[in-house]
Amino acid sequence: MTDARTIRFTLNGAPVSVSVMPHETLIEMLSLRLELKGARESCGQGLCGCCTVYVNGKSVSSCLYLAQLVDGAKVVTIEGINDGAELDPVQQAFIEVGAFQCGFCTPGFIMMARELLDVHPNPTEDEIRHYLIGNLCRCSAYPEIVEAVKLAARRRAAGTTPALAEELSA
Amino acid sequence: MLGFELSEPATLDEAFDLLADGDPGVRPMGGGTALMLMMKAQIFKPERLVSLRNVGGCFDGLRIDADQSHIRIGGMTTFAEIERSPMVLQHLPAVVRTMKTLANIRVRHVASVGGNLAHADPHLDLPPVWMAHAASIRIVSKSGERVIPVEDLFAGYYETTLGDGELIGEVIVPVRPEWTSTYVKVTTRSAHDWPALGIAVSANLQGQRVNDLRLVLSAALDRPTRLDAAENELRGSDLSEAALKRAGEAAVAEADIHSDSRGSAAYKQHLLRVHLSRAMHSLAGA
Numbered sequence: 520m521t522d523a524r525t526i527r528f529t530l531n532g533a534p535v536s537v538s539v540m541p542h543e544t545l546i547e548m549l550s551l552r553l554e555l556k557g558a559r560e561s562c563g564q565g566l567c568g569c570c571t572v573y574v575n576g577k578s579v580s581s582c583l584y585l586a587q588l589v590d591g592a593k594v595v596t597i598e599g600i601n602d603g604a605e606l607d608p609v610q611q612a613f614i615e616v617g618a619f620q621c622g623f624c625t626p627g628f629i630m631m632a633r634e635l636l637d638v639h640p641n642p643t644e645d646e647i648r649h650y651l652i653g654n655l656c657r658c659s660a661y662p663e664i665v666e667a668v669k670l671a672a673r674r675r676a677a678g679t680t681p682a683l684a685e686e687l688s689a
Numbered sequence: 690m691l692g693f694e695l696s697e698p699a700t701l702d703e704a705f706d707l708l709a710d711g712d713p714g715v716r717p718m719g720g721g722t723a724l725m726l727m728m729k730a731q732i733f734k735p736e737r738l739v740s741l742r743n744v745g746g747c748f749d750g751l752r753i754d755a756d757q758s759h760i761r762i763g764g765m766t767t768f769a770e771i772e773r774s775p776m777v778l779q780h781l782p783a784v785v786r787t788m789k790t791l792a793n794i795r796v797r798h799v800a801s802v803g804g805n806l807a808h809a810d811p812h813l814d815l816p817p818v819w820m821a822h823a824a825s826i827r828i829v830s831k832s833g834e835r836v837i838p839v840e841d842l843f844a845g846y847y848e849t850t851l852g853d854g855e856l857i858g859e860v861i862v863p864v865r866p867e868w869t870s871t872y873v874k875v876t877t878r879s880a881h882d883w884p885a886l887g888i889a890v891s892a893n894l895q896g897q898r899v900n901d902l903r904l905v906l907s908a909a910l911d912r913p914t915r916l917d918a919a920e921n922e923l924r925g926s927d928l929s930e931a932a933l934k935r936a937g938e939a940a941v942a943e944a945d946i947h948s949d950s951r952g953s954a955a956y957k958q959h960l961l962r963v964h965l966s967r968a969m970h971s972l973a974g975a
């Protein structure tokens with residue numbers, strides 16, 4: 520069909536149904552129809568990671584993904600990674616370390632860093648840099664981003680999110 | 690990117706029917722990563738995209754034959770599934786290593802092995818690796834199927850020998866315990882750039898002696914290409930400096946390398962000599 524089709528999927532844990540055109544990308548549907556502005560299109564070519572979301576538990580570039588293909592899938596965006604009461608450990612670590620300047624790339628880095636820690640709970644610096652190879656930060660906050668991922672890894676391993684000060688003095 | 694139809698047939702027969710009309714705007718879709726880039730750049734204006742993700746059959750799955758002779762990788766298998774398979778790591782470690790510098794994990798979560806081959810961009814990393822491993826592909830169509838070596842798929846720059854309505858159903862890779870393989874991605878600008886050349890080598894070695902080998906050059910030519918003359922210089926000989934030098938010269942003589950934005954022809958020829966020799970040494974050292 521060249522016409523709009525209604526698709527149903529789970530978005531950040533809640534069922535939604537949306538009418539979308541075949542040519543609409545996932546990022547267009549999320550930001551324009553569903554008003555979720557955390558993932559954003561920047562390069563539009565799969566290179567920068569700003570549009571990262573999870574589809575069925577795997578990171579994808581939503582700029583290269585047709586919206587209709589998430590029919591029946593589970594989609595999670597940066598807005599859905601914490602319970603609303605407490606930040607995700609990776610979010611908390613990015614704030615404490617100051618792993619951004621303008622913040623444009625941050626949602627994508629956080630999504631990728633969370634996935635990295637699921638795959639490699641205790642990543643080396645090389646593993647961090649390698650996993651984040653498809654994420655670009657124009658402000659070049661890379662050293663702080665790597666530090667934040669290491670901090671989040673330690674926090675997740677310890678199962679706690681103590682204040683940075685405590686941790687540094689420990 | 691406007692006004693096209695997107696269908697997701699649940700069977701291969703339905704897919705064949707949807708692809709039947711021979712219109713260049715009607716294309717099968719694997720992961721869609723290459724198609725999306727071409728659509729966004731308006732190089733390709735689709736009429737109808739036929740996603741293969743639900744067709745099943747040989748397009749799905751990643752398995753080894755009961756007699757352990759061949760690995761079969763369904764056409765819709767993603768790169769991430771391949772790189773995370775312990776079976777692939779055990780039998781085809783060079784394929785897993787190649788993934789480490791291929792795009793990024795988001796692309797590898799989506800890109801399919803069939804779409805990668807059918808795209809026929811000569812800069813792609815995996816096609817020469819499949820060729821070095823002596824892999825074949827099963828091509829399916831409404832009228833039946835045929836199996837061809839991967840090297841017979843490529844007809845030129847972004848061109849394949851696939852006929853209308855033919856699909857790549859699976860990649861078949863022989864398990865060759867006596868062989869070792871490697872792939873060298875030679876980039877000349879940034880590490881993320883398309884390679885100036887890709888060199889995939891696979892050899893059956895006995896100490897320094899080369900019983901048999903396959904050498905494939907990609908990126909610098911319009912399609913990934915076996916280096917027959919260079920292979921002949923090394924087959925049956927020892928990996929001496931003299932033999933490697935002869936092989937390097939033979940490779941340069943048989944490959945019609947042109948200058949482009951990634952380097953002059955002379956520079957790329959030099960890279961070919963050097964990296965071919967290093968790749969062979971790395972196999973002998975491994």
Ligand SMILES: Cc1cc2nc3c(=O)[nH]c(=O)nc-3n(C[C@H](O)[C@H](O)[C@H](O)COP(=O)(O)OP(=O)(O)OC[C@H]3O[C@@H](n4cnc5c(N)ncnc54)[C@H](O)[C@@H]3O)c2cc1C
Pocket residue numbers: 564565566583716717718719720721722723724725726741764765790791792793796799800801802803804805806807808812813814815855856857858
């Ligand atoms: C950000 C980015 C970085 C990249 N970096 C690299 C890199 O470093 N190295 C590298 O090698 N590649 C790289 N690529 C390219 C990538 O490998 C290809 O885009 C991908 O492999 C194509 O697979 P696909 O399943 O997405 O193909 P699709 O886009 O679905 O299809 C590609 C072509 O194949 C056809 N097709 C699809 N499936 C079949 C089938 N089963 N049978 C017959 N025809 C079929 C389609 O009609 C289309 O013509 C990169 C891509 C992106 C987006």
Ligand code: FES
Pocket residue numbers: 559560561562563564565566567568569570571580581582583
């Ligand atoms: S906008 Fe999708 S990866 Fe850059």
Ligand code: FES
Pocket residue numbers: 618619620621622623624625655656657658659660
């Ligand atoms: S913080 Fe500005 S782009 Fe990364």
